[in-house]
Amino acid sequence: MQKLLLAVDKLSTVVGQAFSWLILALTLMISWEVFSRYAMDNPHPWAFDVMSMMYGTLFMTAGAYTLSKNGHVRGDVLYGFFPPRLQAGLDLALYILFFIPGVVAMAWAGYNFAAESWAINEHSNITANGPPVYPFKTVIPIAGAILLAQGLVEIVRCIVCLKQGEWPSRGQDVEEVDVEKLKEMVHVKDEDIAKLDEYVIHPKGSHP
């Protein structure tokens, strides 16, 4: 069971990480476009469309990846203090109540939306001769489907947690605030921090 969970995690992660490189492409592309426009006086009419397609694809495909790393923002005023079983129960209920219907509807609607766009061979109308839009619209059902798969995995996780009383493990990933890494970066060791305690307990002025 744990293997299957991690396999789906892996899928979301691989897809999300692969598309996350779009940010680098986006940076370089816009920089080039600005250079091209100001320095070489040669703006590209398709640039605007391509920019928004890159950005849209980036965040849509990263949705499942973020979910698999538990990265979506939660109101954790209360949640953080609940015991794991209560957390899992609440999550399970809300996954079934909100997540599954919402994401299924989005993926399904997205499928029709994209199919329509393919059928009429839709091109962007922001500029004349805009680039094709249908691949971009196809991102919605694809992202929705991966998100749904990841959501089902999260539901299984909730059930496992309800049974075992603790959360099953997740795949490792880079974290925004990785204290150990930051300590290494600025060359601070745990002993140094512990040593500081004497200053806290005996402030300098009160030394004999």
Next chain:
Amino acid sequence: MKKEVWFGLSIMAMVVIAAFVLLPSPSQMTNGHLGLLMLALVVVAIMLGFPTAFTLMGMGMVFAWIAYRSQNPGLAVQQTLDLMVQRTYSVMSNDVLISIPLFVFMGYLIERANLIEKLFKSMHLATARVPGSLAVATIITCAIFATATGIVGAVVTLMGLLALPAMLRAGYSVQLSAGAITAGGCLGILIPPSVMLIVYGATAGVSVVKLYAGAFFPGIMLASLYVLYVVVLAKWKPHLAPPMSEEDRRVPLPPFAEIVSTSISNKVLPGLIGAIKGKRNAAVPMRELVNHLVIAVLPALVVALIMGAIYLKVTAPLPPETVEGVVAMGGGISDSAEDEAPGVGGLAEPEEAGGLQPLPAEAGTPEATAKSPVEEVKTTEAQAPAAVPEAAVQERQPAPTSFWIGLVSCAVALALFYAYFSFARLEIFKMLLGSFFPLAMMILAVLGTIVFGVATPTEAAAMGSLGGILLAAAYRRLNMQVMRESVYLTAKTSAMVCWLFVGSSIFSAAFALLGGQEIINTWVLSMNMTPVQFMILAQVVIFLLGWPLEWTEIIVIFMPIFIPLLPHFGIDPLFFGLLVALNLQTAFLSPPVAMAAFYLKGVSPPHVTLNQIFAGMLPFMAIQVFAIFLLYQFPAIGMWLPEMLYK
């Protein structure tokens, strides 16, 4: 159960009770009341801890379906599906939100360039003479670093590792140290380029450019208020922040400087020139002397270039309406630079001057901002002479008196600066050159291009990211791992914010369909409030919401409710946004859910308690409230710049 749980439960209970008291019985319920019920339910559901984006999406879908069904049961499902996909697609192709991943990416790259250690050290030496110097240096470092990165958690953690030990060792009180770190770390949310302002702009339909222009001075004001508080406190109660000892303050000089300063002159300019021209000590290599002389005259060079560029602009025979804005701005800032210089001491002057430097470069050559700050200096140098012959061909206009006044005051400031420019200060200046100036210049370059309309926020953000890559490369921190981590983190953070937008736009569509907005409008209008009362009410509500909810949730869910009310009271959404941004800052510092405190607790010595940290944050929170009051009393602090630039 812990008190936090009770706190949360009581808020939840209050919301539910309020919903029951205010709403009519089910038989008389209209769609509008359903909308209000939905709003109450969503607050409760968010507090249950489910990922907010999906809570909003699911709830929005259900209520949108109810709204459509009441009009036309046959089409309800199809209409709901259409609404969802349209809303999703509009977020995907939103041209404001696109700068979020780019700014986030820039932040992660800069964070990983590991400038903060150098930055803190050099700031601390530069401010050594100010009372409470370590805390002042902490706040300034935080402000700059947090502005460039925008990541509260990382900044507070890093400063907790660097500044907290330094302050504790120097005998600072735990409360003051903790307060300075947490308050400073949160400044990045307000001072542009911040993601919060983009989110507000996208939600409220206010131009991000104007928001950036507007938030700049309130952000600086808040940082200065913090510094002022620390300085006053350190003067008033020295035992809380003892001054640094002579040996801590001493800057180690390189060998050649020791020789020159003892044998010729302690002042940099006479010392170096004397050493180069006159008889030299054998131990001092010529190369080093010349290198240092070049560094030493940099401030003068920069000022000369700026004044030269301004002179060209002022006297250039261009159509007056395009010139006015740029020229007046340049003059305005350089004047303010002069005003501030004496207060902070000799060293502050070149910082301001250095900060100004990108502006003329942009005015003339926008592409200069694409390059790293170091290259930028070269570009300016190359561009300024190039511009001379071209402009000189045409008839020149006489420069206004204000220009000459500015020139003279610049010269006086420079003369003062060089009069006090000792070799120890040269060392500090070199350190600042390696840490403070690249960051400050990057921020100002990004902001400058946006605010002066040279580039769109998206373009400036992309340039900023490129600058971040170059910065990381310049500090030899750019490798595959750093790149990969930054890219992945960017994807996750942007997914978090943008999916929240997907959810909230479906939710707010449902709210509008049900007509909840109208009920709130008529209800608020029926109370016959004055604009001031309304403003206070709105800020209090947002402040209270800041406890249980995060700023992203507050902005995307509740701003769409407040914004339509603003025209009734004649309040500018831009000004409202600035107040909200200041207000949400306090949410980061208000116990018991202040994020910053928990990050700091994670890296502080075991005997530092959360209560001490909270106690330290309270005065800074009071300063924030005071800042909101100031901004409200004197809206010009925020509105002056946007009003002048975009009349």
